[in-house]
């Protein structure tokens with residue numbers, strides 16, 4: 092993405108390096124106590140308000156995959172009895188945990204609290220249950236009722252249930268830190284989250300422009316790590332302010348991530364971390380740019396208007412977890428989200444990356460393809476691999492499928508272009 | 512000469528082979544205006560359906576009876592079979608007569624299946640129950656509300672709301688029925704030669720396909736006959752089977768497992784229909800509340816319920832010890848993440864407790880069981896002759 096992205100990249104790298112340095116200090120017995128939690132609809136605000144250090148095993152696992160260091164840990168977990176068919180994030184993390192928690196970015200501290208924010212993914216429940224068994228630690232299941240009513244909103248009882256659990260969690264954190272909840276601090280953290288959410292949704296609106304100033308799939312991942320690990324801090328808010336400025340400049344200057352934007356695509360599903368570059372290149376060579384992606388909304392869905400509310404901190408954290416993230420929404424709501432992307436972001440096609448590990452994402456994506464092609468007439472490509480396990484990436488086969496898809500899109504465009 | 516017990520067993524086996532649409536249709540003929548509610552595993556509060564005047568019908572996939580020809584284009588190869596076969600049943604009109612479906616938050620594929628059902632069968636209401644995972648007082652309160660919402664939906668469907676008295680008598684009836692099912696398992700635990708695991712399975716599974724009153728009568732007659740059944744104990748090891756709480760192994764596989772040299776003295780087949788080890792007992796209290804409390808505080812352990820108050824493996828060990836079992840067989844459905852994850856912890860606990868165990872995977876659609884059978888044989892031999 093040239094100079095501008097280099098600037099954002101550098102900022103991001105700095106921030107994340109500082110974050111991992113904090114983890115290292117904590118691992119060495121200094122600094123803050125660590126709270127393990129999960130990305131989906133995470134309540135990081137509460138953890139931050141107590142000065143606890145949020146640790147996301149998923150982020151650590153994907154770092155291992157990106158650095159191509161995950162496989163030995165996955166295999167270690169399989170030796171312990173985990174199945175070849177279990178989510179490889181979990182296996183990489185457990186393998187790494189039991190091998191001393193050393194990642195390419197530093198050592199990960201042991202948790203003082205295992206906070207299982209059960210937002211959509213059932214694997215989460217087992218993952219953290221297992222960690223707590225291997226290394227006995229206080230564990231809290233924050234149970235988030237799934238979105239299941241026709242109107243797509245949580246029931247009033249759901250909100251009340253989550254708020255009460257958050258109150259219980261406050262008591263747990265008070266016991267753990269020996270500090271009472273500082274309500275002013277919580278308000279401030281929630282306010283910073285609201286500002287960050289606003290900026291992030293401005294960033295995401297920019298991809299409606301032509302050309303899109305950045306790739307909403309591959310480049311979004313740069314912004315997702317700070318969004319989860321550091322949301323609720325001034326540093327994170329400032330990073331997103333810089334991102335809005337830089338990406339707006341790019342959009343105004345008509346610059347996109349590729350020399351030419353030939354196809355605007357929506358991407359569904361997590362990326363294949365071990366082969367991110369290879370995968371990206373398969374699309375770049377066709378001039379295909381993602382203008383929207385569902386993966387960038389797992390931790391929170393701000394682009395349709397949600398903001399945290401400092402006047403109702405716990406309730407807004409509850410609503411974020413219940414309703415305003417991809418994972419706790421049902422599959423048909425996801426169809427709808429993608430449909431909106433295709434229409435409002437004016438995309439030419441949908442690409443579904445179906446990953447074996449994450450059935451939350453993938454189970455039923457054949458039906459999704461059916462819906463988009465048959466009901467909506469949106470050209471849809473479905474390719475399979477994995478987000479974490481390098482053994483499931485078959486480059487040649489995948490490239491053939493991608494090439495065939497874009498060839499046919501090009502052909503179709505040539506035909507309709509000639510006709511009009 | 513066939514005894515009344517043989518007749519009951521034969522009746523159950525026939526019912527297991529009867530297409531669901533026929534079962535649903537038959538019940539509706541006898542109950543004009545009544546509706547049939549299909550219940551995907553694992554646990555559905557069937558009492559609420561019964562009290563609403565509807566029939567709770569177990570929809571547990573298609574076993575090895577139906578070839579999956581359409582659903583595999585919707586759900587990938589790495590998704591368990593029951594998700595696909597249940598969708599296949601719908602796509603091939605084999606669920607005609609089922610007026611609504613119930614799914615729950617048991618795992619990620621089942622959750623997405625609920626949505627796929629909704630889209631593909633717009634005329635069939637889908638109830639989705641989120642069963643709580645933070646076990647305690649908060650969960651009871653929440654589940655109470657969830658059950659009332661379910662009841663309201665059922666009332667709308669049936670045109671009639673269940674009263675507190677309806678609910679209380681349904682709870683009492685299901686308590687009686689579950690006690691009878693526990694009676695069967697007591698026979699298995701005490702004198703497994705009198706009732707094979709496959710027979711026991713067929714008897715219980717029939718209960719997912721007929722009104723609870725009828726099934727209670729059937730079991731009520733079968734139990735004394737079983738006690739009196741002449742049978743000589745065989746030289747087999749006593750095994751607790753774990754891991755088949757959702758997708759169900761074919762009946763033939765259950766037969767083969769026992770024939771390979773073990774008595775399955777307990778298992779988690781059809782677990783949702785055996786979800787409470789004791790009576791729910793509404794008494795004079797609020798029946799919905801009682802059912803919610805039972806889920807949170809008195810239900811069995813399972814791969815789809817994560818109760819952090821006690822490690823899951825401890826329950827398994829307790830069960831093994833209480834039943835004086837010699838070994839554990841983990842029989843997990845292929846691609847079933849909850850069962851596959853559980854295994855890692857079970858294995859650790861079983862190793863530490865020095866309890867022999869064997870891990871097997873199955874698919875409901877399987878026809879050939881030679882390999883599984885010989886694995887069990889080898890395992891049993893290693894125990895008998897080691």
Ligand code: SF4
Pocket residue numbers: 149178179180181212213214215448449450451452
């Ligand atoms: S199944 Fe998906 S959401 Fe769940 S832990 Fe694995 S990768 Fe994460």
Ligand code: SF4
Pocket residue numbers: 591592593594617618619620621757758815844846847848849850
């Ligand atoms: S068999 Fe396992 S993975 Fe499949 S629906 Fe049942 S619980 Fe889910």
